[in-house]
Amino acid sequence: MSIFKTAQAGEVKTKQLGKEGCRVTLSVEAAPELVTKCFQNAAVQVQSRAQMQGFRSGKVPLDLVKQNFGGHIKERALDLTVKAAINGAVAEAKLDPVAVPVLTKADFANFNDGKAFSFEIAVDVAPEFDVCDYKGIEIAKKPETATDEEVMENINRVLDANARLESAPEGAVIDDKCFAVIHYTGKRNGVDDYKLSADSELVEMAAPQTTAGLAEGIKGLKKGDVKDIETKEGNDTISFHVTVDDIKNKVVPALDDNFAKDMGFETLDALKAKVKESLDAEAKQAANRDEIAQIENHLVKMNNFELPQSLVEEYTESSLNNFVRSMTQLKPEQLTDEQRKSFEERIRPTVEKDLRIGYIVHAVAKKENLEAAEADWQAELDKSLSSNAKNKEDEKKIKAFFNERKAHILATLTERKVFDFFKSQAKYK
DSSP: OOSOSSOOTTSEEEEEEEEETTEEEEEEEEOHHHHHHHHHHHHHHHHTTOOOTTSOTTOSOHHHHHHHOHHHHHHHHHHHHHHHHHHHHHHHTTOOBSSOOEEEEEOGGGOOTTSOEEEEEEEEBOOOOOOOOOSSOEEOOOOSSOOHHHHHHHHHHHHHHTOEEEEOOTTOBOOTTSEEEEEEEEEETTEEOGGGOEEEEEEETTSOOSSTTHHHHHTTOBTTOEEEEEEEETTEEEEEEEEEEEEEEEEOOOSSHHHHHHTTOSSHHHHHHHHHHHHHHHHHHHHHHHHHHHHHHHHHHHOOOOOOHHHHHHHHHHHHHHHHHHHSSSOGGGOOHHHHHHHHHHHHHHHHHHHHHHHHHHHHHHHTTOOOOHHHHHHHHHHHHHHHOOSHHHHHHHHHHHHHTHHHHHHHHHHHHHHHHHHHHOEEO
16 A cells, blocks of 8 residues: 555645535546656555566565556656546545545546546535434324234234144035045146145135135035036146045134133133233334434425435445345346346435435434433443343453444434434424
């Protein structure tokens, strides 16, 4: 890495050419003395890796390096000059880039030792806006407790999941409510087709069927009955030779203390209380998520400002890659242009919304003095230690995690404070 990472005072001239949205365009001129220093530094760096017959690697005399590796030196000097000048220009323009500045215009043919070098760069900066309409947000409050009907629906699902099948009484016939156990062989257009055959197939008569006509054809049959059934599939004629092996009814357990004991509870009331407690916790979480969604939607609607497009592109690319790796069998580089475009169109709105919310939260935190402080971080650490540290090793790991992730934890705590503030100022309906 070059010791001339940032240009010295007077080595760079900068002029702002324009600003569109969050993108600032600068003209940059690297002074002759900066270019010379970068050529010198580049020569030394190339010398450290140069190899020539008769010399050990890195020990080729500098004058021979300049004679034989001039192209490499110039290429390295250009890189050093541009980087040093960009850093100096950004500092001189008092800009705070949110991404690496982009070189947009340059005449590389005019880059020579001892001669000024000019180029243009685009610098993406954070948006400048006055955050507004964040107090008095109207929120439709969702219930934070489960109703008796919801509790019973949940318990009935548990009952249904613990149901068993019992053979129907002698003489029972197949109807819409039972399960039929059958075996059959099938033919397509008079030709045996093993795909249309099955042994001991359990047919739920109340459910949709994949084999058209079969379930309808066995209605009214008794155990041991045999029947030939014919149906159509497109232009094909399908025929089945079916034997009913058994008829079964679904038996749901009685909702009583015995069932509760099977579920690990002393009484039915204890089971109901536990189900309600669990559903209440889910309802509270759902209500909180809905409140946050309403707040975010309001803030995004009322604060429409430009976003740094380099960040939008970067985060969209990252989100796309993560989505493809986790949700498909493809690798990101295997996507076609059409697939990539489709994914980007779906992902970009969420990326833009999240970025906008982040800037709004930061602005409100600053405006209302809600930034998390060292004391908040320490309190969160103490809380985690109290809840999760069972021994000295656990304590050591938790402390290490909090120290490594301190900036992220402070940002999370700030966001929590800001959303608590939004809720405290909201108008609930």
